[in-house]
Amino acid sequence: MLNDFDKILADLDVEIDEIDLYGYGIIETSLSMVHRLQTVLNDLREKIQTYVFPSKEDEILFFKTQKPEILARLLFFYKIYRIEAQCPNGSNEVVRSYINRELDNLTYFFNRNLDFYQYYRSGSTVYDEYYFVRGKADLRLCTDSAQFDKDPNFSTGYDYKVAKIIANEMLRIYLNKRLQKLVNDNQIEDNLQRCLKYPLRFTGKKVFLIELGYSLVSSGDINNGNVEIKEMMNFLSTIFNIDLGDYYASYIAMKERKDRTAYLHCLIENLIKRMNEDDMK
Template identity: 75%
Template sequence: MKECFNKILSEVDSMIDEIDLFGYDIIETSLSMIYRLQNILTNLRIKLQTYTFPTKEEEIFFFKNQKPELLSRLLFFHKIYRIETQCPTGSNEVIKLYINKELDNLTYFFNRNLDFYQYYRSHSTTYDEHYFLRGKTDIRLCTDSTLFDKDPNFSTGYDYKVAKILSNEMLRIYLNKKLQKLDNENHIGKQYQSISTKIPIRFTGKKAALIELGYALVSSGDINHGNIEIKEFMNYLSTMFNIDLGGYYDAYIAMKERKDRTSYLNKLIENLSKRMDEDDIR
């Protein structure tokens, strides 16, 4: 069982290593990982129905160390999915407030389970037979009512708590990195504002041309991996180039009806090709 489990965990961690936790597709990615990990745990549960641990020490090791490692990854991605799908839309400050509340929830769980945290982190083994052997749980030690809804062949009650501790630690790192990224964005934004006040960059062509370029970029799927609305990108271009792009949809309708639908993009291709030809001559 030990070698089989180590192989499973290694494969899972290889999958996780390929994930960009801060990518724009994290919601879809985390949901996919939830399904994968659920299937893996279900298969492991089925195997355990007919498996007998050679010694109680091996059973304790499985429920204290091995199963929680796998379950913690499921809890981690489930939490990410919930956090990201419920994350408010707004300023970075609003998002930071939301993330800090999630960090407070981790502290709340820690405070409620302080005794077990101390037991687990100190590598104590005194109550291992009560905590990590099936059918040995002492109700006087476990006041968590969820114990009664666990599969007695696949859980001791406390393997879940260990998994929760591990997942919370992963989540703490994840949330703090998100806060750091938001702080970096604010810093870069302030730097850009400082530079832009000294050297203003403006789009001096026709407004319709910038709208055509904006629609082309959004349609390409190369902005935020395609996860952006045209309104959001037009507002971004308006701010970036200090130009009012209001009425962009009417301009788009007019663009569709004209004979040369992509006149500005064609002009860009022509001018770039001309520049390249001139550079070759030099």
């Protein structure tokens, strides 16, 4: 069971590491991860129904450390889904206030569960037998009342609270980075306005910029691949204050050339040359 769990968690984390938490599709992505993690958790639930832990220590390990890690990721993505789906449309200030309220809710949770939070984070094991062994919950320890609704074969009364602590710590990091992204987006918008007011000019041949535009669209790295050639050409025309004309005709001519990507090769050569010169300084 231990080896199986480690592999399950490692595979999940590989999937999670590939997710852009601050991308355009985070609502759909987070909901998809909720369904994915629910399936994993349900599979674990089925295995636990007939599994006999070799020792009390193994059972404590599972409910104190292992199960909460997966449950925490489920709670984390579900909370992201709720937060982003309910995020108000408005100014950055409105969004900032909304995120700060969510951060205040996290602070309230930690303050409300301070005793158990300190017990868990300190690495104490004094009450582990009551907290993390099934059927051992002592109500005098103020266990979470939610335990009455839990599957007694798959919950101890405190594994959920541990998962909540882990999830909320992950969520606090997420929300703080979300606030920083608002600041960065403001700076980008300000820079864009300055560029439009005092534009940079592309002084190379138009076909070079068209080649670059087609390359960016083809890469799939702009708006997660959701951008049309026309949108890209309009953007490049605006930002560089240049009329690209019949860019499709230029593209057709580009395909007829002996070196179809001459400008991209030139860019590579110039960048390598610059790097080499920097290395010699």
